[in-house]
Amino acid sequence: MSYAVDIIDDVFGGIRPAARALGKPxxxxxxxxxxxxxxxxxxxxxIDIARDEFDYHLSPDNFFPAEAPPISAHGYPFxxxxxxxxxxxxxxxxxTLLNLGAHYLDLNVQKSPQNSxxxxxxxxxxxxxxxxRTEKSFELAGxxxxxxxxxxxxxxxxxxxxxxxxxxxxxxxxxxxxLLVVRHSASGAPALLAQKVGCSxxxxxxxxxxxPTQALxxxxxxxxxxxxxxxxxxxxxxxxxxxxxxxxxxxxxxxxLGAELRLIGPPTLIPMDADRWGVEVFHDMESGLAGCDxxxxxxxxxxxxxxxxxxxxxxxxxxxxxxxxxxxxxKSGAMVMHPGPMNRGVEISSDVADDPNISLITxxxxxxxxxxxxxxxxxxxxxxxxxxxxx
Amino acid sequence: MKPLTITDVRIFxxxxxxxxxxxxxxxxxxxxxxxxIEIEGDILDGSGLICAPGLIDMRVRTGEPGKxxxxxxxxxxxxxxxxxxxxxxxMPETDPVIDDMSLVDFMRRRAExxxxxxxxxxxxxxxxxxxxxTELGLLSGAGAVMFSNGAKPIExxxxxRRILSYGSVFNVLIxxxxxxxxxxxxxxxxxxxRASRLGLTxxxxxxxxxxxxxxxxxxxxxxxxxxxxxxxxADVLEPIKRAKAKDLDVAASVSINHLALNELDIGDYRxxxxxxxxxxxxxxxxxxxxxINDGVIDVIVSDHDPRPAGEKRLPYSESSPGAVGLELxxxxxxxxxxxxxxxxxxFLRAVTARPAELLGLNAGQIKEGAxxxxxxxxxxxxxxxxxxxxxxxxxxxxxDGRRLTGRAVYTIKGGEVVYSA
Numbered sequence: 132m133s134y135a136v137d138i139i140d141d142v143f144g145g146i147r148p149a150a151r152a153l154g155k156p157x158x159x160x161x162x163x164x165x166x167x168x169x170x171x172x173x174x175x176x177x178i179d180i181a182r183d184e185f186d187y188h189l190s191p192d193n194f195f196p197a198e199a200p201p202i203s204a205h206g207y208p209f210x211x212x213x214x215x216x217x218x219x220x221x222x223x224x225x226x227t228l229l230n231l232g233a234h235y236l237d238l239n240v241q242k243s244p245q246n247s248x249x250x251x252x253x254x255x256x257x258x259x260x261x262x263x264r265t266e267k268s269f270e271l272a273g274x275x276x277x278x279x280x281x282x283x284x285x286x287x288x289x290x291x292x293x294x295x296x297x298x299x300x301x302x303x304x305x306x307x308x309x310l311l312v313v314r315h316s317a318s319g320a321p322a323l324l325a326q327k328v329g330c331s332x333x334x335x336x337x338x339x340x341x342x343p344t345q346a347l348x349x350x351x352x353x354x355x356x357x358x359x360x361x362x363x364x365x366x367x368x369x370x371x372x373x374x375x376x377x378x379x380x381x382x383x384x385x386x387x388l389g390a391e392l393r394l395i396g397p398p399t400l401i402p403m404d405a406d407r408w409g410v411e412v413f414h415d416m417e418s419g420l421a422g423c424d425x426x427x428x429x430x431x432x433x434x435x436x437x438x439x440x441x442x443x444x445x446x447x448x449x450x451x452x453x454x455x456x457x458x459x460x461x462k463s464g465a466m467v468m469h470p471g472p473m474n475r476g477v478e479i480s481s482d483v484a485d486d487p488n489i490s491l492i493t494x495x496x497x498x499x500x501x502x503x504x505x506x507x508x509x510x511x512x513x514x515x516x517x518x519x520x521x522x
Numbered sequence: 523m524k525p526l527t528i529t530d531v532r533i534f535x536x537x538x539x540x541x542x543x544x545x546x547x548x549x550x551x552x553x554x555x556x557x558x559i560e561i562e563g564d565i566l567d568g569s570g571l572i573c574a575p576g577l578i579d580m581r582v583r584t585g586e587p588g589k590x591x592x593x594x595x596x597x598x599x600x601x602x603x604x605x606x607x608x609x610x611x612x613m614p615e616t617d618p619v620i621d622d623m624s625l626v627d628f629m630r631r632r633a634e635x636x637x638x639x640x641x642x643x644x645x646x647x648x649x650x651x652x653x654x655x656t657e658l659g660l661l662s663g664a665g666a667v668m669f670s671n672g673a674k675p676i677e678x679x680x681x682x683r684r685i686l687s688y689g690s691v692f693n694v695l696i697x698x699x700x701x702x703x704x705x706x707x708x709x710x711x712x713x714x715x716r717a718s719r720l721g722l723t724x725x726x727x728x729x730x731x732x733x734x735x736x737x738x739x740x741x742x743x744x745x746x747x748x749x750x751x752x753x754x755x756a757d758v759l760e761p762i763k764r765a766k767a768k769d770l771d772v773a774a775s776v777s778i779n780h781l782a783l784n785e786l787d788i789g790d791y792r793x794x795x796x797x798x799x800x801x802x803x804x805x806x807x808x809x810x811x812x813x814i815n816d817g818v819i820d821v822i823v824s825d826h827d828p829r830p831a832g833e834k835r836l837p838y839s840e841s842s843p844g845a846v847g848l849e850l851x852x853x854x855x856x857x858x859x860x861x862x863x864x865x866x867x868x869f870l871r872a873v874t875a876r877p878a879e880l881l882g883l884n885a886g887q888i889k890e891g892a893x894x895x896x897x898x899x900x901x902x903x904x905x906x907x908x909x910x911x912x913x914x915x916x917x918x919x920x921x922d923g924r925r926l927t928g929r930a931v932y933t934i935k936g937g938e939v940v941y942s943a
Binding site: 295296297315316318319320322323326335338339340341376379402403404405407408 | 715717718837838
């Protein structure tokens with residue numbers, strides 16, 4: 132199954148010769164060797180070099196693994212029952228998820244019969260808050276893995292008739308779903324649901340608390356863009372940290388992966404005691420962005436704000452909006468991310484957001500589907516193992 | 523009625539400092555004599571127990587009238603005596619609000635046959651609207667022992683000034699919650715690292731200090747008598763200390779929850795620990811305990827607030843704040859005494875003599891001729907709180923499953939044993 136081992140050993144004759152031939156650090160090749168996969172953007176180089184220097188004719192088909200890597204990579208089985216908060220996960224869980232995500236990304240998130248690992252399972256999307264990209268991303272991920280997907284429009288259903296969250300949970304539980312994806316405007320609501328239902332609950336964003344799948348897909352995007360080396364990257368998360376669940380999950384995850392984190396924003400939008408989160412806090416972009424490899428912009432969440440946090444969008448953009456001039460403070464070649472949806476001209480200028488050489492924003496959407504396939508697959512697998520053990 | 527003698531009991535009166543083993547003779551609903559006396563009539567063996575004045579809880583909510591599914595006066599009375607409480611003050615947040623003489627009268631009549639003394643706090647403003655002052659004089663004449671605007675503070679400084687100024691004529695006690703609405707509105711937690719991580723909207727502790735400073739300044743201006751109600755943070759103690767040094771009519775109360783718990787008890791969104799004011803940091807808790815020991819804080823209340831499970835089992839930001847506490851006030855306090863954080867005399871004074879003094883009640887003391895409202899408790903009895911066994915109609919307590927030290931064994935009201943464990 133690990134095609135990377137075959138290619139590195141058979142074509143190049145080992146890790147060091149491969150590193151020399153491809154002009155990459157040996158640690159990168161070692162990473163491919165261990166993961167068993169090679170990021171897609173390197174395929175063409177490898178095919179060309181194999182042909183020109185080793186007279187070995189590879190085609191993209193050689194890069195398709197026959198099956199997904201084992202869920203229990205590193206000899207540590209993925210056992211998490213839910214995906215509620217990054218803090219519930221340990222480093223091996225995260226590595227398993229990122230490897231699996233990279234696998235689905237390599238498959239170019241194709242729907243294929245071999246991928247129907249969720250066949251016969253039911254995925255319910257329960258969105259108490261409006262969402263387009265997250266909901267559709269989960270729907271697509273579920274369908275590509277062969278699950279039966281139901282999306283509930285809760286905003287327009289019985290909740291309006293006064294049904295409580297736990298009543299809704301009991302009703303859904305009676306339908307025996309296997310996976311429940313929940314978004315809710317109250318922090319902690321998915322955790323409350325998870326106590327009351329028998330299936331795996333995935334937090335797709337709860338109030339100002341966490342959005343773990345977004346953090347995982349951001350990590351996967353970085354994993355792809357920096358050849359698996361997230362440790363040591365200097366990453367700035369900029370803007371409205373106070374209201375951002377994405378920031379909370381990203382701080383927890385990127386800290387775990389060994390990145391050097393900075394938070395940049397006006398004091399009104401940086402939470403109390405954020406300097407105790409294992410990050411450095413800055414209130415101006417120039418010093419905050421100095422030497423950064425990645426700039427992660429956040430949306431100004433006007434809908435969660437009561438009263439004035441910043442005087443105007445114009446002033447906010449002037450001091451904290453990302454344009455080419457401010458990006459110049461970061462390391463040259465720094466990459467830009469944004470979880471979307473963007474307020475163009477408020478936190479990010481269009482020419483930065485749309486420049487494919489510096490912006491990872493569209494990749495984030497693409498990796499989103501792959502990452503969610505990986506999460507659904509891993510949770511379902513853990514569920515099967517748990518059920519097998521019980522019966 | 524036959525006299526009753528409590529024998530071989532440690533008689534502990536926080537008002538006078540009397541602390542000796544002896545007998546207490548009760549007759550005609552009063553304490554006839556105590557100390558080294560003749561044993562007469564029925565005998566209640568008090569050996570190994572401490573006998574103190576029955577507790578006075580200055581801040582109790584029930585659901586009667588209007589929300590009887592939460593609690594009635596009768597169930598609240600049962601909870602009270604199980605916790606050694608013999609007098610309770612009902613908050614005006616009922617439905618309808620107690621803002622009229624007839625309602626004060628209604629409450630007093632409803633409570634006539636209950637095993638506790640029920641007193642009523644009148645509303646400061648009509649319908650608790652925060653604007654239109656109630657008939658403070660007439661209400662006070664009808665029997666309201668203090669005045670409060672419930673959970674909502676009087677927002678407008680001008681209204682507060684007039685209430686304090688007008689109330690000073692009748693010498694009434696005006697309780698106002700210390701929370702600045704501009705800083706606290708819509709928040710569900712204490713502003714800290716913890717709340718930021720949990721993604722909860724939070725009020726800073728300073729909100730409390732700003733309001734307390736305002737009310738102290740107004741009390742100084744008007745000569746009114748103000749109770750800074752439910753303090754919960756360390757920083758609010760400084761202005762209260764200053765006001766007392768100036769000899770202003772300023773008192774402060776704290777809930778037992780804030781002396782026993784801190785924000786970590788919220789854990790992962792435990793809504794049963796959601797309170798108003800929110801639980802704060804450990805340093806606040808320790809400062810509040812010190813505030814009781816050195817007398818800066820006058821009164822400890824249970825802040826009894828029964829809520830059915832349906833209002834609690836909701837996402838954190840949507841659930842109701844509040845906890846029942848009548849039954850746990852004594853035990854939770856004694857647990858702090860057992861931990862060495864709280865002085866027994868200071869604790870008992872804050873739940874007996876001091877509230878009686880503030881409310882002008884003939885209670886809260888062991889002296890000849892005083893009403894025979896007493897509690898006999900074992901200060902070292904260990905037990906585990908099981909919310910299902912509470913006598914309140916609602917079982918919302920953050921103490922569920924916690925180990926406590928000390929418990930009421932007998933409660934006596936008007937010379938009769940109304941509760942025995």
